[in-house]
Amino acid sequence: DQQVKQNSPSLSVQEGRISILNCDYTNSMFDYFLWYKKYPAEGPTFLISISSIKDKNEDGRFTVFLNKSAKHLSLHIVPSQPGDSAVYFCAASGNTGNQFYFGTGTSLTVIP
Amino acid sequence: EAQVTQNPRYLITVTGKKLTVTCSQNMNHEYMSWYRQDPGLGLRQIYYSMNVEVTDKGDVPEGYKVSRKEKRNFPLILESPSPNQTSLYFCASWSSGRTHTDTQYFGPGTRLTVL
Numbered sequence: 001d002q003q004v005k006q007n008s009p010s011l012s013v014q015e016g017r018i019s020i021l022n023c024d025y026t027n028s029m030f031d032y033f034l035w036y037k038k039y040p041a042e043g044p045t046f047l048i049s050i051s052s053i054k055d056k057n058e059d060g061r062f063t064v065f066l067n068k069s070a071k072h073l074s075l076h077i078v079p080s081q082p083g084d085s086a087v088y089f090c091a092a093s094g095n096t097g098n099q100f101y102f103g104t105g106t107s108l109t110v111i112p
Numbered sequence: 113e114a115q116v117t118q119n120p121r122y123l124i125t126v127t128g129k130k131l132t133v134t135c136s137q138n139m140n141h142e143y144m145s146w147y148r149q150d151p152g153l154g155l156r157q158i159y160y161s162m163n164v165e166v167t168d169k170g171d172v173p174e175g176y177k178v179s180r181k182e183k184r185n186f187p188l189i190l191e192s193p194s195p196n197q198t199s200l201y202f203c204a205s206w207s208s209g210r211t212h213t214d215t216q217y218f219g220p221g222t223r224l225t226v227l
Contacts, residue, residue, distance in 0.1 A: 004154075034215065043116070043202050043218030044155070089154060097208065098143070098162060099170060100216070102155040 003027045004092050006103035014111050019077040021106050023090035026071065030092040030101075035064060035075050038087045038105070047088070048075070080110045114139045116219035118203050124225045125193055133188045133222050135203030143206045144186040145170065145216070146178065148199040155202065161186055193226040200224075 005024045013019045021035075031052040036044035050057040050064045050073070057064050063076045077084055087105045116137045125131055137144065145160035147170075157170030161180040175197055177189040186205075190197060200223050204216040 002154075006154075036218075041220070043204075043220050045218070046215040049215065091155075098160055098168070099157055100145075101157075101171075102147075104152060104154040 004101045004103040010107040012109045013080045016079045019080045021075040032093045034091045036089045118219035135186045137205040141205035141207045145204045146188045147202045
């Protein structure tokens with residue numbers, strides 16, 4: 001049973017506009033959430049994270065929002081650039097930090 | 113350069129022929145893990161290790177073995193591979209399981225095909 005879900009397999013956005021990627025989770029014990037970016041033929045690379053004690057974390061063009069009551073997080077990329085075209089995975093972990101649960105990924109295409 | 117390396121990058125084998133995929137990290141990380149990525153399923157954790165000689169099962173451990181005899185290495189062993197283990201495998205390492213400020217570093221992946 002998938003504990004972390006990304007319901008949009010793909011997303012296309014014009015360069016310069018906002019990209020919004022969504023992620024839902026079912027386990028209320030998750031207390032740390034991460035976003036990874038993956039290019040073809042490479043391993044995932046860390047993008048941004050958020051602890052459950054916060055509802056927003058920002059790093060340059062990337063902002064992650066967490067809504068604990070809805071068990072929902074989202075990644076905003078503003079402005080979107082063609083180099084952002086990749087597959088984005090959200091992930092969650094509990095307080096041990098040993099086990100990580102990943103979503104199925106969203107393929108983002110930024111159109112020049 | 114901080115990195116996680118995996119070998120081989122590509123492997124085609126036949127059912128039942130034992131194989132090992134190696135993973136090595138140069139960051140002195142305590143934690144290491146193996147994942148498999150399948151279409152529609154995302155990345156699923158196979159095994160993880162919290163330190164030398166300490167390993168535990170992830171979500172999908174069946175058919176796999178691991179060992180952690182040295183801190184830097186975490187090989188994945190398939191004693192008798194089957195076609196349903198055809199997948200893209202990633203090794204990852206990170207430095208702490210408690211602070212949550214540490215993120216996982218992933219290797220480049222190993223694409224395994226079992227015929």
